Amino acid sequence: MTTSVSPPDTVPKERTAGHRMPFWVNQRLGLLVLVIALSVLFGVVRPAFLDQRLVLFPLLRDVATLTVVALAQMAALSVGHMNLAVGRMAAFGAMFAGIGYDKLHLPMQAGLLLCLAAGAAIGAVTGWLIARTGVSSFVVTLATDFALLGLVSLMYSALTEDAAFTTRPAGVDALRSYSLADICAGPVCGSPAVPQLAQFTVLAMLGLGFLYGGTRVGRELLLTGANPAAAELSGIPTGRRVLLAHTLSGLLAALAGFMAAAGTGTFRASIGDDFMLPSFLGAVLGGTLLTGGVVSVLGTLLGTALVGVIRKGLDLLGVGLESLNIYLGCILLLALSADRIRTVVSYRKVVRST
Amino acid sequence: MSAVLLECHDLVKVFPGVRALDGVGLRLTAGSVHALLGENGAGKSTLIKVLTGVHSPDGGTLTWCGEPVRLRSPLEAARTGIGVVHQERNLIPGFSVAENITLQKPPARRGLVDHAAMTEPAVACLTELGVDLDPARPVRELSVAQQQLVEIAKALHTESRVLLLDEPTASLSPEETDRLFGVVRRLAGRGACVVFVSHKLEEVFALCDTVTVLRDGRSVLASAPLAGHSHDDIVSLMVGRAHTAAGMRPRTVDRSAKPVLELDGVATAGGHRDISLAVRPGEIVGLYGLVGAGRSELVKAVLGLDRVTAGEVRVHGSPARIRSPRQALHEFGIGYVTENRKEEGVFLEQPIVRNITVTVWRRLARALGFVPAGEERAVAQDLVDRLGIRITGLGQHAGELSGGNQQKVSLAKWLAADTRLLVIDEPTVGVDVRTKRAFHELIWDLAHDGLPILLISSDLAEMVTLADRIVVMTGHRVRGEVDNDRDYDRMSGRIIRLIHDRDEVRS
Ligand SMILES: Nc1ncnc2c1ncn2[C@@H]1O[C@H](COP(=O)(O)OP(=O)(O)OP(=O)(O)O)[C@@H](O)[C@H]1O
Ligand SMILES: [Mg+2]
Secondary structure, eight states: OOOOOOOOSSOOOOOOGGGSOOGGGOHHHHHHHHHHHHHHHHHHHOGGGGOIIIIIHHHHHHHHHHHHHHHHHHHHHHTTOOOTTHHHHHHHHHHHHHHHHHTSOOOHHHHHHHHHHHHHHHHHHHHHHHHHHOOOHHHHHHHHHHHHHHHHHHHHHHHOSSSEEOOOOTTHHHHHHOBGGGOEETTEEOOTTSBTTHHHHHHHHHHHHHHHHHBHHHHHHHHHHHOHHHHHHTTOOHHHHHHHHHHHHHHHHHHHHHHHHHHHSOEETTTTTTOHHHHHHHHHHTTOOTTSSOOOHHHHHHHHHHHHHHHHHHHHTTOOHHHHHHHHHHHHHHHHHHHHHHHHHHHHHHHHHO | OOOEEEEEEEEEEEETTEEEEEEEEEEEETTOEEEEEOOTTSSHHHHHHHHTTSSOOSEEEEEETTEEOOOOSHHHHHHHTEEEEOSSOOOOTTSBHHHHHTSSSOOEETTEEOSHHHHHHHHHHHHHTTOOOOTTSBGGGSOHHHHHHHHHHHHHHTTOSEEEEESTTTTOOHHHHHHHHHHHHHHHHTTOEEEEEOSOHHHHHHHOSEEEEEETTEEEEEEEEGGGOOHHHHHHHHHTSOOOOOOOOOOOOOTTSOOSEEEEEEEETTSOOSEEEEEOTTOEEEEEEOTTSSHHHHHHHHTTSSOEEEEEEEETTEEOOOOOHHHHHHTTOEEEEOSOIIIIIOOTTSBHHHHHHTTTHHHHOOGGGBOOHHHHHHHHHHHHHHHTOOOSOTTSBGGGSOHHHHHHHHHHHHHHTTOSEEEEESTTTTOOHHHHHHHHHHHHHHHHTTOOEEEEESOHHHHHHHOSEEEEEETTEEEEEEEOOSOHHHHHHHHHHHHHHHHHHHO
């Protein structure tokens, strides 16, 4: 385009972009501080909390798995949808890995690929249904959840004796118990607290970070979530983006299912039963909007880590399961209000300086 | 001297990065129609929001009938006697017309909303405005203008002593505007005060008796009688310097050129019959009609959002079947600047940079679909500068901009896309005089450089300024076409006749 309009004669007062909120309003930073502070607190009160092998290793393994679950939810939230079937999709994917190892005697990687393909496929079907029929994701994923619940238990009872695949190819056990301490560069070894399973989480985070932060498709996913009508009229293939978001969600759920199975050592139907709540918690605490259009990959990790640290810490303090949930609820409410308070305080501050 | 109803002194309202109101004074007296003027982003809507309890002021005083008041919420303002029609639509789409109108004072019986008793007051308000609408229809099905009328009816229903109208006529036809003016005069006659915000100065001079002019959040003229000021005075006050209207470069259209877009006997599932029109390179074709004539619906059908049931759409001479706006953009190079910016034009909760570059990511993308942030910002900054969009930074959310600046953002998106045909729907609704002028020059220059433009507008003056040919539509049909000779009076006569001939046939 070669035309140019002379800008209005009086250029508006130069306003710098420096008037955005100060850095400490950043939700992720707040979460990071909270996670560290709580870890230190628990470590001081119960030094056992900082035991690398016995406490931190399983804690981080859980966090690694639940982060992937929350990322699966985040993918659906990015287009303003939700995936109530994350847990069952995880079980569905893990089941295929189990079948692969038990019946087809596949090597570990091939089983993993089968698992991911199954997850992506079921996610794609869900997404296609939503995009095609226009029925809300809530209803469709709820239906998927029920359908998979039946299907998965049926398959397990048909294919296995004690409702679990126990054949494990070489490498799966390593994933379960190996940490960075098992990787040495000469005399220097990694920390025994960091499980090797976390490599999948890191890969998923890098992939999603690149997708949402850097690419066209990622931006289009977000705009589809922010305003579907405007997105369609701006030339974004909203139907395909919805399909993609759910495919991704299914794929990540299946990955989480595989990680959970590898972490416990058996592929069984109950994998993913307790995935749904943490999936929303991690994503939303991390700053992903339920209404779509805004996601945070790093925030999802931190949000999940916060929940994990609180759980583990209270557990070590000897808090019983019921009261643990009460405490957990209170701390989460506090964390969310702190975030709100921080935003309001900083808003006032910026306003005063204007 | 009549009673002062509402008065404010030194009002201050600060948003991060902007002092939207910076010492504004206003005095509203009973029985007057008060104009509130200013450029886009001057702070008019913010003032109205402060006066109706939407925003709490950061400084200044407010008095109601001489008593200091604090309005903590819109409800409190409504109880005090201040009614309002905000610039953006605030209706509940799933509710019926009657439910929306009576929303603030629903007729109740024993604590339950009485649905039957709703219709009567709703119809009364609509009749006062001279609107014929089924009160049971859900608001979702109405056009922008009809929603605007419902919104005004809703304000009438509250029977306020001060009625604030923020650009109420932005999407109304001349007839509807006239009827609204009648209502406003009647209200003033009954001792109410009506505040009227508009960028159309002709309307302001026809209707108002006192005026306040805002510039950059300050009142440069506070509650003065309008009679003492000329049109140009007011514009200079708003702009802050003498206003000169430069002529536009002459432009001729090659009528023998092959049309870029051609509709031939098109009928749609939405009820259009036998629509034929053509747009040639460098030509601005106006699509004029009253509200409800089906102009936007026609364009949407052509872009694949509704079914074309008969006839042929040709792009560059070859028959085209456009299935989606995406295909229209990427395959045929057709851009559509929507009329309804809040719902379909901008992404309110997203940064401006994304709002502008959404159409060009495909072009900017490198390997793996990676879009370099730097280039993205450069494209956006370039358009922000060219259109003079007032922002505090490219990362600012579009929803924080004033109405006119949002409109610019939604146009910027299509200019970024380098389209080969642009459909522009109501481009200057809610845009101030200077920016409107800039918009007109921009559209004119785009055509001058060979871009074919299909312009939809309910603003006849705008049509006469810009269009080469004006196609007149009513009731989903083309009623005729006039060559524009840029003489407003002659053109308006011919167009009105085209519209009315049809009415006579019908009756
Ligand atoms: N919620 C908000 N957050 C931040 N800034 C805002 C907000 N609302 C308004 N502003 C800013 O305040 C200024 C005044 O805006 P306002 O909407 O009052 O303008 P206006 O006079 O109504 O313009 P228009 O004619 O375009 O409607 C603008 O610079 C706008 O960006
Ligand atoms: Mg405004």
